[in-house]
Amino acid sequence: xxxxxxxxxxxxxxxxxxxxxxxxxxxxxxxxxxxxxxxxxxxxxxxxxxxxxxxxxxxxxxxxxxxxxxxxxxxxxxxxxxxxxxxxxxxxxxxxxxxxxxxxxxxxxxxxxxxxxxxxxxxxxxxxxxxxxxxxxxxxxxxxxxxxxxxxxxxxxxxxxxxxxxxxxxxxxxxxxxxxxxxxxxxxxxxxxxxxxxxxxxxxxxxxxxxxxxxxxxxxxxxxxxxxxxxxxxxxxxxxxxxxxxxxxxxxxxxxxxxxxxxxxx
Amino acid sequence: xxxxxxxxxxxxxxxxxxxxxxxxxxxxxxxxxxxxxxxxxxxxxxxxxxxxxxxxxxxxxxxxxxxxxxxxxxxxxxxxxxxxxxxxxxxxxxxxxxxxxxxxxxxxxxxxxxxxxxxxxxxxxxxxxxxxxxxxxxxxxxxxxxxxxxxxxxxxxxxxxxxxxxxxxxxxxxxxxxxxxxxxxxxxxxxxxxxxxxxxxxxxxxxxxxxxxxxxxxxxxxxxxxxxxxxxxxxxxxxxxxxxxxxxxxxxxxxxxxxxxxxxxx
Numbered sequence: 101x102x103x104x105x106x107x108x109x110x111x112x113x114x115x116x117x118x119x120x121x122x123x124x125x126x127x128x129x130x131x132x133x134x135x136x137x138x139x140x141x142x143x144x145x146x147x148x149x150x151x152x153x154x155x156x157x158x159x160x161x162x163x164x165x166x167x168x169x170x171x172x173x174x175x176x177x178x179x180x181x182x183x184x185x186x187x188x189x190x191x192x193x194x195x196x197x198x199x200x201x202x203x204x205x206x207x208x209x210x211x212x213x214x215x216x217x218x219x220x221x222x223x224x225x226x227x228x229x230x231x232x233x234x235x236x237x238x239x240x241x242x243x244x245x246x247x248x249x250x251x252x253x254x255x256x257x258x259x260x261x262x263x264x265x266x267x268x269x270x271x272x273x274x275x276x277x278x279x280x281x282x283x284x285x286x287x288x289x290x291x292x293x294x295x296x297x298x299x300x301x302x303x304x305x306x307x308x309x310x311x312x313x314x315x316x317x318x319x320x321x322x323x324x325x326x327x328x329x330x331x332x333x334x335x336x337x338x339x340x341x342x343x344x345x346x347x348x349x350x351x352x353x354x355x356x357x358x359x360x361x362x363x364x365x366x
Numbered sequence: 367x368x369x370x371x372x373x374x375x376x377x378x379x380x381x382x383x384x385x386x387x388x389x390x391x392x393x394x395x396x397x398x399x400x401x402x403x404x405x406x407x408x409x410x411x412x413x414x415x416x417x418x419x420x421x422x423x424x425x426x427x428x429x430x431x432x433x434x435x436x437x438x439x440x441x442x443x444x445x446x447x448x449x450x451x452x453x454x455x456x457x458x459x460x461x462x463x464x465x466x467x468x469x470x471x472x473x474x475x476x477x478x479x480x481x482x483x484x485x486x487x488x489x490x491x492x493x494x495x496x497x498x499x500x501x502x503x504x505x506x507x508x509x510x511x512x513x514x515x516x517x518x519x520x521x522x523x524x525x526x527x528x529x530x531x532x533x534x535x536x537x538x539x540x541x542x543x544x545x546x547x548x549x550x551x552x553x554x555x556x557x558x559x560x561x562x563x564x565x566x567x568x569x570x571x572x573x574x575x576x577x578x579x580x581x582x583x584x585x586x587x588x589x590x591x592x593x594x595x596x597x598x599x600x601x602x603x604x605x606x607x608x609x610x611x612x613x614x615x616x617x618x619x620x621x622x623x624x625x626x627x628x629x630x631x632x
Contacts, residue, residue, distance in 0.1 A: 139416060140406055145609040150405060219610055250516045261534055264527040343411040344485055 103327055106131035106336075107316075108167030108191075110158045113141035114346070115249070115286035116173030117353035119196065120335055122313035123171075124356065127326070131333045133165050134358075137366075139340035143176040144218035144246070155181035157366040159189055161338075168325055171316060172196065175217055175284050175308075179226035192319065199315040200282055200308030201230045207304045208280040212239045214273035217284030219244040227284050241276045245269045245285075252287040253349065258294055266291070266298050274299065283307045290353070334359035340366060369593055372397035372602075373582075374433030376424045379407035380612070381515070381552035382439030383619035385462065386601055388579035389437075390622065393592070397599045399431050400624075403632075405607035408515070409442040410484035421447035423632040425455055427604075434591055437582060438462065441483055441550050441574075445492035458585065465581040466548055466574030467496045473570045474546040478505045480539040483550030485510040493550050507542045511535045511551075518553040519615065524560055532557070532564050540565065549573045556619070600625035606632060 109120050113136050120132055135158050137143075143151050155177045162170055169192045170185065172178045178195030185193045204213055215227045222244040231238055247265050256262045273281065281303055283289065289307045296305055320326040327333070335358045337350060342363050350358060375386050379402050386398055401424050403409075409417050421443045428436055435458045436451065438444045444461030451459045470479055481493045488510040497504055513531050522528045539547065547569055549555065555573045562571055586592040593599070601624045603616060608629050616624060 139412065146405065146607050147609075150607050223610060246520055247513070247516050247522070250513050254512055256513070259534065261527060261530040264530055268525065268527055341412050341416050343413075344489055 105168035106133045108133050108162035109171045109173050110135040111174040112137050112143040118286050118289045119173035119309045121354050122309040126313045129327045129329050132335045134337045136339045138343050144220035148180040151180045175221040179224040196308040196312045199311035203311040204282050204306045210279045212278045214278035214281040215242040216245045219246050221284050241273050249287045252290045280304045337361045338364045371434035372399045374399050374428030375437045375439050376401040377440040378403050378409040384552050384555045385439035385575045387620050388575040392579045395593045395595050398601045400603045402605045404605045404609050410486035414446040417446045441487040445490040462574040462578045465577035469577040470548050470572045476545045478544045480544035480547040481508040481550050482511045485512050487550050507539050515553045518556045546570045603627045604630045
C-alpha cells in the first residue's frame with residue numbers, strides 16, 4: 101500500500117532534521133527516510149545549477165527507496181530545485197518556502213516582515229518574491245545571517261557571544277519595526293528561544309519546519325496518502341559522508357534517536 | 367624548463383589563498399595555479415577516506431596542468447592525505463602542518479603550546495602528534511574553534527561579537543599559560559590582529575602560511591626548481607563551483623587580483 105510507504109526528506113546536511121522533527125510530532129505514525137548530503141554540505145554558497153544537479157541525484161535515490169512523497173527540507177534547494185523536481189519526479193514534491201510564506205502572511209498585522217537566512221537563501225530572493233507576489237504592498241526586510249548556522253552546530257544556543265551576534269544582525273530589522281520574522285533556514289528553530297528573547301514578545305517568529313509539517317499533513321489526508329499504521333514508525337538516516345560527531349548532533353536536531361544512520365554514495 | 371612551471375596549490379575552498387599570498391610575498395616570480403574545491407567545501411567535518419579521495423582527484427588535475435610541485439594549503443587535507451600523495455604523485459608534495467610545527471618548536475620558551483583549528487584538524491591530532499614526536503616533554507593545549515572560519519568569511523575581523531567569541535575560545539589556553547599559539551587553519555591569518563590583541567604581546571602567534579612559504583622557498587632553491595623568470599608572475603584560480611561573492615573574498619585573502627578565475631569539474 102502506498103499509504104504505508106515512507107516519506108522522503110532531504111537537506112544538504114543535518115538542518116532538515118528540524119523539519120523531520122516537526123513532521124514526527126504531528127504525524128508520529130509516518131515512517132521517514134532522510135538523506136543528508138553531508139559530503140557536499142553546505143549548499144548555501146553554491147550555484148543554482150550545482151544545487152539542481154545535487155537535488156536531482158538525491159530525489160532519484162529517495163524514489164529508489166520507495167517513498168510516497170519528497171520534502172525538500174532545505175531553503176537553498178527549495179529555492180532553486182523545487183520547480184524542476186515537481187516537473188521531473190512522478191511523486192508529490194514539497195518545499196519549505198511556500199508554507200513559511202503562508203504562515204508569515206497570516207501572522208503579520210502591520211505588513212512589515214523580516215527574513216533571516218543564509219547568504220544563498222537571501223540573495224536568491226525566494227521568500228521576498230513569493231511574499232511580494234502574494235501581497236504586493238508588504239514591506240520586506242531581508243538580512244543574510246551566515247553566522248547562525250555555525251553557532252547552532254557549535255551548540256552555542258544561549259552564550260553571551262551568540263546574543264551579541266544575533267543583536268548585531270537584528271538591529272536593522274528591529275529599527276524597521278517588523279512585526280513578523282521569518283526564520284528562513286532549517287537550523288534556526290534551535291535558536292528560537294534566543295531570537296525571541298532578543299526581538300521581544302511583540303514580534304512573531306515564523307519557522308518553516310512547523311509550517312511545512314502542517315502543509316504536508318493536509319496534503320496526505322486529502323489525497324488518501326496518510327499512513328493508517330498504528331505501529332511504531334521511525335526515522336532512517338542516509339548520509340553521503342559520515343561527519344565527525346554526527347549522531348550526537350542528529351539527536352539534538354531530531355529530539356529522538358534515529359532508527360539507523362547509514363552512508364551511501366549517490 | 368621545469369623551473370618555469372607553475373606551483374600547484376590546493377585547498378577545500380578560499381582559505382588556502384592565505385598560503386598563496388605568503389608564497390607570492392616571498393617569491394613573486396613564481397606562477398601559481400590554485401584549485402579551491404568549492405563544490406565540496408568544507409573538508410573539516412568529513413571523513414579521512416573522503417578527504418583522501420578528493421585530494422587525489424585534485425592532485426591529478428594539478429599534475430595535468432604541468433605544475434612542478436604541489437602544496438596542500440589545507441590543514442585537514444594535510445593531516446589525512448599528505449602521506450598518500452607523497453607516495454603516489456611523481457612530484458614533490460608539501461603540507462602546512464610540518465612547517466607550522468617547526469616554527470612553533472623554535473618559538474616556544476616554556477614548552478607550553480596552544481593549538482587552535484577546525485574540529486576536524488584538532489580531532490585528527492595531527493599537530494599534537496607531530497609536536498609530541500619532535501619534543502616529547504611539551505605541554506600541548508588544543509581547542510577546536512569552529513566559529514572562526516565563518517567569522518572570517520563574514521569579514522567580522524574586529525567586531526565586539528568576534529572578540530567575545532575569541533575570548534571564550536582562548537580562556538582555557540591563557541589559563542594554561544601557553545607562550546606560543548599555533549593557528550592551525552588557513553583562514554586564521556586574517557584574524558591575527560584580533561587574536562594578538564586578545565592574547566597580548568607575550569604570546570607568539572605561529573601561522574603556517576608564512577612557515578610553509580619559507581619551507582617551500584628553501585626546497586625550490588636547493589633542488590634548482592626556483593623560477594628564474596624576471597617577468598610578472600600571477601595566480602590562476604580554478605574552482606569546482608563558483609560561490610556567491612567569491613572574487614571579492616578571494617581578493618581579501620590573496621591581497622591581489624588573480625589573473626583568472628575559472629570553474630572546472632574534477
